[in-house]
Amino acid sequence: MKIDETNLAIIKHLRQGRRSFRKIAEALGLTENTVRNRVQRLMDEKVLSITGVVDPGALPGHRLVIVGVKLHDMDMVGAAEAFKALRGVVAVTIVTGRYDLMVLVLLNQEFDLLQFYTEEVSKVSNVQSVETFVVYKTFNIKVPYVL
DSSP: OOOHHHHHHHHHHHHTTTOOHHHHHHHHHHHHHHHHHHHHHOOOOTTTOOOOBGGGGGGGGGGEEEEEESSSEEEEEEEEHHHHTTTEEEEEEOOSSSSSSSEOOOOOOOHHHHHIIIIIIIGGGTTEEEEEEEOOSSSOOOOOOOO
């Protein structure tokens, strides 16, 4: 799917939070139908997802961690698919550098880091090693509530 300037402008308006298609159309000089159709197409093509997200720092008892993962072999896509299905996982990225994957994980008092490793990461057979980076404070990060 081609992401043109109009699609980007619509996405920027949606980034600001919940807004009616009519208000977006007025701001961009488009018809409400055009905005509605473009948003639907972006969603159908999995380019855009409209979902509620939260500031993890505002959630009492919650903690965000980043886990660097080294794999035994180069099946990075397969491992990323396995990680994205684990409880607490917000996002998985394949990266360059000393790790193969970086995994963003949301934890709370009922589901802590030890449980994440023993109950979830242990399901992924390709893991050579992990390193945990505890996030003390976030700036401009909102995540879906996955717990």
